[in-house]
Amino acid sequence: MREYLQAASDAVPAVLAEVREWVDIDSGSHDKEGVDRVGALVRARLVRAGFAVEIDRQQVYGDNLVGRRAGDGTLRLLLIGHMDTVYPRGTVAQRPFAVRDGRAYGPGIFDMKSGILAGITALDLVGPDVLARYGSITFICNSDEEIGSPGSTPLIQAEAARADAVLVLEPTRNPNFVTVARKGIAAYTLSVQGVAAHAGVTPESGRNAILELAHLIVALQALNGTIPTLSLNVGAVTGGGQRNVVPAEASALFEMRAADREHFDAGRAAIEAVVAGPRIVPDTTVTLEPGAVHLPLAVTEGARQLVAVAETVGADLGLSIQPQSTGGASDGNTTGGMGIPTLDGLGLIGQHSHNPAEHITIAQIPTRLALLAGIIRALPEQMG
Ligand SMILES: [Zn+2]
The missing domain is CATH 3.40.630.10 (Zn peptidases)
Incomplete structure (x- = not known):
């Protein structure tokens, strides 16, 4: 050569x-x-x-x-x-x-x-x-x-x-x-729908979408270390808008990476299981929207x-x-x-x-x- x-x-x-x-x-x-x-x-x-x-x-x-x-x-x-x-x-x-x-x-x-x-x-x-x-x-x-x-x-x-x-x-x-x-990459958008309410007058009628999203973020980030080669990162969060309103909407962008197909698929299943799990804030609705996928x-x-x-x-x-x-x-x-x-x-x-x-x-x-x-x-x- x-x-x-x-x-x-x-x-x-x-x-x-x-x-x-x-x-x-x-x-x-x-x-x-x-x-x-x-x-x-x-x-x-x-x-x-x-x-x-x-x-x-x-x-x-x-x-x-x-x-x-x-x-x-x-x-x-x-x-x-x-x-x-x-x-x-x-x-x-x-x-x-x-x-x-x-x-x-x-x-x-x-x-x-x-x-x-x-x-x-x-x-x-x-x-x-x-x-x-x-x-x-x-x-x-x-x-x-x-x-x-x-x-x-x-x-x-x-x-x-x-x-x-x-x-x-x-x-x-x-x-x-x-x-x-x-590593393969799976991108996701996670959205929570809650119920808006006056934060001082009728807080009990509100359903705080940010709080539910916060619990989901903690649960998702906790997947790091549970599956070999998996890394998961919540990289962007939006939600609410006013201090005195119980927020009805919140969403996050995140991605999961893994080095081989087995752990990649296990990661995707684990994410879906977290989202399908019981809600911490009752009466909130959670939507997981998969984005671009690059296989490992x-x-x-x-x-x-x-x-x-x-x-x-x-x-x-x-x-x-x-x-x-x-x-x-x-x-x-x-x-x-x-x-x-x-x-x-x-x-x-x-x-x-x-x-x-x-x-x-x-x-x-x-x-x-x-x-x-x-x-x-x-x-x-x-x-x-
Ligand atoms: Zn390049």
Whole structure:
């Protein structure tokens, strides 16, 4: 795999010049126009790499791209990267792409515009002869990962269903890291309906929705530690409005995370049991509304095969690959949750995603590109 190192080093100036163009366009998840402008550049880059690119049109969020390339082999590979960022319009004007002290800064450069470009560059590095050993290579660039992929999840599910292996180009902070496990996330809105009353004149006729919600919050938070790997957080509360009125309404937003399907399902059942339990404040009505669900990305046999390939390729590059688990979700949760072998965290090396200090480390670009290229070259033999 060392053979790719020199070519990867030679590619760095072009990678930086191109990622600068992508980074210097605001593309927050809610900025359809900005995401579509980035999409036009990414699409042109995929076409240059030999992909036929379909546009998955979206009404609310940016359009998703699906690059396709057919080969003569059998293995069907899916690569995934997202074009949206967490930053609102105007962020680029404040802090555009910049290189300082061997680091390239800019909104979304690390998470993960450079990851998409790293994936495409690695495909270029291995060249058409190797790519032809695949049955098909599909490259999804989606528009809305940072808000849970509401528009792109059906596309990802459809493409993952006909893939044998998935590589997700999310970033990572250490050149030896790849991501094999991510906790699943279940989001909820919990609402309590009580009865309003004058707090001084007829308090006994009121039913305090905030009090009932408070008891529910304590019971929900108490689930932490009762199920392995589970973490539950009540993150927002609203309710009532006036000091002298028994509040008729209160609600909370919370999420539960767990590392594998068994404990994830146990967590969901435990939440439902708390809500179904007896009311502390009589005559209040409680509604639990499930929100977005990301199934856990767990380590399966197929994922272990992908890790083994990464380890072999990495060893040749002087890396000691360390598979990582993280609490954060990505589109890898969707593909891994479906049981499709998924290796994540294959983007470039840097730090501080979702933060103004976000950057990639330039000196670590060649090794990462060579690792990606080596994995892409080895997969048809190892998994085909
Ligand atoms: Zn990301």
